[in-house]
Amino acid sequence: MKIELQEIAIREVAKNYINNEEEWVVWFDWKLNIRPKYQREFVYKDSQRNSVIETIKKNFPLNVMYRVKNTDWTFEVLDWQQRTISICEYINWNFSLTNNENQVQYFHNLQENEKNQILDYKLMIYICEWNDKEKLDWFKTINIAWEKLTEQELRNAIYTWPWLTDAKRHFSKTSCPAYNLASDYMTGSPIRQDYLQTAISWISNDNIEEYMARNQWSENANELWQYFQNVINWIKITFPNYRKEMKWVNFWKLYNEFKNTYFDSSKLEEEIKKLMQDEDVTKKSWIYEYILTRNEKYLSIRAFSPNQKRESYEKQNWICIHCKNYFELNEMEADHITPWHEWWKTTIDNCQMLCKNCNRVKSGK
Ligand SMILES: [Zn+2]
Structure with a gap:
């Protein structure tokens, strides 16, 4: 990757400036092109725009700019889009400033020497020969110092x-x-x-x-x-009946998996309604995943409570229901007698205690 620092006068940069608002902006004798879509959608504030011009008029230094040189003869502006547009717009008489005596001043109202001072002002520009990956790295790094852009921006x-x-x-x-x-x-x-x-x-x-x-x-x-x-x-x-939980469902994964499967949507709705009312189902937005995949992990069903476990353990006289061996309570696990998806109950009358080994065998893990 190659980077070179150049000084370029505003008169060069602004040569043949054209702003076609929606689609693109070109200048620098057609060699430089940027698009409004290149960065943020929102517009530079007037006060920010004016302060760029004031800085130039006072001959104060502006920050260094970055441009990427494309494989053809064109360049792209990497940062500073709004600032360079401000400069070109001002020179092309598209906006005015107010001077100390409160007079409106367009570029063409300035004295010849004032115009030349602006046109001769030199911008410091890094010309970078970077590929897409390098550009993205640069953006991500510099972004910390900038207004924050989202990943997608x-x-x-x-x-x-x-x-x-x-x-x-x-x-x-x-x-x-x-x-x-x-x-x-x-x-x-x-x-x-x-x-x-x-x-x-x-x-x-x-x-x-x-x-x-x-x-x-x-x-x-x-x-x-x-x-x-x-x-x-x-x-x-x-799912013709809308619920606000649907905003958080990974529907595209379900679409990819089930787009060619026929579902009776009124039957689905009936079941969703029942699950929505079930207090054992703690994560309501996952009901949609469950209803199509039938994978119980999506329901995050409430677990049996410590009290329910203790009560079942006493009731079955401290032995594992399956292997009939004696175990300490902490060596056992609670299990739904009737699988949850058949009865939908995490209640004491559907609880049995199994030793860890039997529970593993039963659940096929
Ligand atoms: Zn056992």
Whole structure:
């Protein structure tokens, strides 16, 4: 990896600056391109923007910037996006400052020597020849000193377009299609890229970076959007009665496993309702996993209490029900006489004490 420090005058950087708000920004005589989507969605505050220009006017030093040199002749801005845009916007007369006498001043209102002072101001820029992996490492490291970006915002900074442009249309705005379709089943915020992250983790089995790297040059994100809709529609068809616990269910794993299995949704609902009311079931959001997989570990069923164990132990005269040998209480384990999934009771009349060995044999462990 190669890094080189250069001094570049603002007049060079701002040459041929074009800002097409939605899609991209170019400048530096077309050699530099960045996209608004490259970093955060929100906009730099006026006060921050103005202070960048004030700093330049006073000839105070600005922080060093980083850029990545692409394999072709273009560069990418790694940090500092909003600040460099502020500079170019000011020079292109797109906003004004207020001077000490409260007069509005655009760049074109300045004296010739004042203009030149700004145009000759030199930015210190590190030009980095890095691959995607190195860029991501850099972002993650420097991020500690910055405003905190989420994991997915960091990934968006690396694996960019054109795929990401399209993906963000579906997943990254306040009232984006994904939000309208699925907010009942999702946690987090579209703006902070939580929806996009969730969708990619679903389709990629949690290999998010690999998926983004593989797809970044795809023309659109139709595959992702289609998959996401399939999962949500499957949830709505399989479990038509909504409960707020559904936000925390790993539905995409269930979808992948059971999408081709037919379920009678009214029978499922009947059973869910019963389990929701069962005080032995301590983790309600896992009922959905249980109802399809029939794996009891999802129910986190309440264990027999120490008192129930002691009472059963006395009742069976201190011997193991299966092997009929004598054991101390602490050498034994409580077992459901009728399996929990058949009777749904963790009560004393469904409790028996087995020695550890017999319990292991019975439960097939
Ligand atoms: Zn035994």
